[in-house]
Amino acid sequence: MTSALYRHPSDYAPDLKQEYLSELCNEILDVVKQALMAAGTDHDTAWTRGTLAYGRVQGFFQSLQKSRRKPWVTLANKTMDFTFRIGSTCIQFVMDDPFAPRKTHRLKTNALEQLQLEQLQLALGPEPEVAAWRLFVDRDHEDELPGLNAFLVGFDSNQSPVCVWHHDESAPVPVRTGLPAATVMIPPAPVQRRSTPQTGRAPKRS
Amino acid sequence: MSNHPVPAGFHHERLKLARLAAGQSYPDIGRLLGVTRQYAHRLEVNATPSPVQLERLAQHLRVTEAFFHIPRQCPLEPEQCHFRPLRSATLGLKKTLAAQVEVFETLLQQLEQTVAFPEPRIPDIGDADISSGDAIERLAEQLRRELELGLGPISSMTRLAEKAGVLLIQLTEADARTGSFSLFNERPLIVCSGTPDSACLQRFDLAHEIGHLVLHQGMETGCRQTEEQANRFASALLMPRSAFAAEFPTMRGRYLSWSALGEMKLRWRVSFKALLYRAGRLGLLTPAQVKSGFVHLARHGHARTEALDERLPPESPELVQRAFDLLDHADWQRLLEQTGLTRDVLAGRYRLELPRPRLALVHSA
Numbered sequence: 001m002t003s004a005l006y007r008h009p010s011d012y013a014p015d016l017k018q019e020y021l022s023e024l025c026n027e028i029l030d031v032v033k034q035a036l037m038a039a040g041t042d043h044d045t046a047w048t049r050g051t052l053a054y055g056r057v058q059g060f061f062q063s064l065q066k067s068r069r070k071p072w073v074t075l076a077n078k079t080m081d082f083t084f085r086i087g088s089t090c091i092q093f094v095m096d097d098p099f100a101p102r103k104t105h106r107l108k109t110n111a112l113e114q115l116q117l118e119q120l121q122l123a124l125g126p127e128p129e130v131a132a133w134r135l136f137v138d139r140d141h142e143d144e145l146p147g148l149n150a151f152l153v154g155f156d157s158n159q160s161p162v163c164v165w166h167h168d169e170s171a172p173v174p175v176r177t178g179l180p181a182a183t184v185m186i187p188p189a190p191v192q193r194r195s196t197p198q199t200g201r202a203p204k205r206s
Numbered sequence: 207m208s209n210h211p212v213p214a215g216f217h218h219e220r221l222k223l224a225r226l227a228a229g230q231s232y233p234d235i236g237r238l239l240g241v242t243r244q245y246a247h248r249l250e251v252n253a254t255p256s257p258v259q260l261e262r263l264a265q266h267l268r269v270t271e272a273f274f275h276i277p278r279q280c281p282l283e284p285e286q287c288h289f290r291p292l293r294s295a296t297l298g299l300k301k302t303l304a305a306q307v308e309v310f311e312t313l314l315q316q317l318e319q320t321v322a323f324p325e326p327r328i329p330d331i332g333d334a335d336i337s338s339g340d341a342i343e344r345l346a347e348q349l350r351r352e353l354e355l356g357l358g359p360i361s362s363m364t365r366l367a368e369k370a371g372v373l374l375i376q377l378t379e380a381d382a383r384t385g386s387f388s389l390f391n392e393r394p395l396i397v398c399s400g401t402p403d404s405a406c407l408q409r410f411d412l413a414h415e416i417g418h419l420v421l422h423q424g425m426e427t428g429c430r431q432t433e434e435q436a437n438r439f440a441s442a443l444l445m446p447r448s449a450f451a452a453e454f455p456t457m458r459g460r461y462l463s464w465s466a467l468g469e470m471k472l473r474w475r476v477s478f479k480a481l482l483y484r485a486g487r488l489g490l491l492t493p494a495q496v497k498s499g500f501v502h503l504a505r506h507g508h509a510r511t512e513a514l515d516e517r518l519p520p521e522s523p524e525l526v527q528r529a530f531d532l533l534d535h536a537d538w539q540r541l542l543e544q545t546g547l548t549r550d551v552l553a554g555r556y557r558l559e560l561p562r563p564r565l566a567l568v569h570s571a
Contacts, residue, residue, distance in 0.1 A: 188525070
């Protein structure tokens, strides 16, 4: 889902199709969730949780690369700031809050992205609107509701977000009713004795 | 170790069931009987306990000896239950809870010969596509329609579940470690976790379990997607989109109107977090606004319990206890004999209030 304020990522990079993003985010969120579950012992810390989740996502891309299960995803480099590509668009994975990122160093372009940017500029001329794509997975510390969200954010060369895509599907809201709906009062469910031919007892209600 | 003549109709599987329900391991049984754990295991396969051992086992596992002579009908495996994916819910604990529910189902079978519960009204969705949020919204709306609930806030989620023919039971060992869980065998059941932090959490839990019963019959759950689907269903059931969107307060510039949200919380009986989550899912708030709302709640110490929670009293299951209250003394005696259970187990493990005998033996001086 892209907020009304932003255009869809495919408007900036045609490779970033909705179906690719949804499919990939679903799998990444599963990997992160399993990692967080595995790192949920009393002896785990924020560091072990964070590094396990990040490492598992890196491992996910490595196995994806090996299996070629999704030919449209490739791993561009295997370093700690690993970069993957959807089509030819480079993206880095970050575990952080996309709206108030603490790991601001992760917004800087790495050597690979820099090279790609330069090549694009040589080929197309002006600087592209999005200089870096980051796939954020953010964790809400909530017990009641699902805690993981995935966002794809496109940053310009000043590290300002120009495109925000949220992996979620908002449901359409039908025509709004005018008056507030009345509270639904539910009486206790009926339960009664069965009248059996043997006993001939009349049903007793409660 | 010598083998004794088989007690008439002794069922090894029932010993296993009683052991699991009591949360006991083979070494525990071995220590109890003064035998090896290997022999304790064999007792559940092909070895037969002596009358003395059988008596000791029955006493320790809080059943009568008759319990071991009733065939095990429909074994319940933990994967048939919709457990929350909580790390604290170990496989051992899940096996114990599944065994306790299986025992309770045998009790219900006997009870239903005397008492008629409402017919289950959980819609059968077949192979309907539930991958989209819109499909789940429609299923929640369908359930409201079938139960003739309208679109307003639900006064009692417990009664709603019971109206839909879902029996709510309480197990002492189902607590924060496991959360609530549900299953659908003979009839839909929800096992409520013991002490909820707030009525809002409890209501959302129930709606979540109803979501599993509607969406995931015959499916193994516990992964991120099935949990998210159940949460989405819970939100849609508690807060139908059209009524919710009409009432959701508009933002004051960049700020959420917490006083208006407070009124909404009291009216809809859901947490602030559930309100924000729902507004986000319906596109009434942007992800950033939802996030800032969550951060605000966390900063103000409202992570588990929130402001205004004290004004919403918790709900309690009613139907099962009311059904047991319909039984007279003779029914109770028959029920206990037919199931091989003890009063102690019914009161302690299943939190049932048993009738006190009206007559008592009086010893004259």
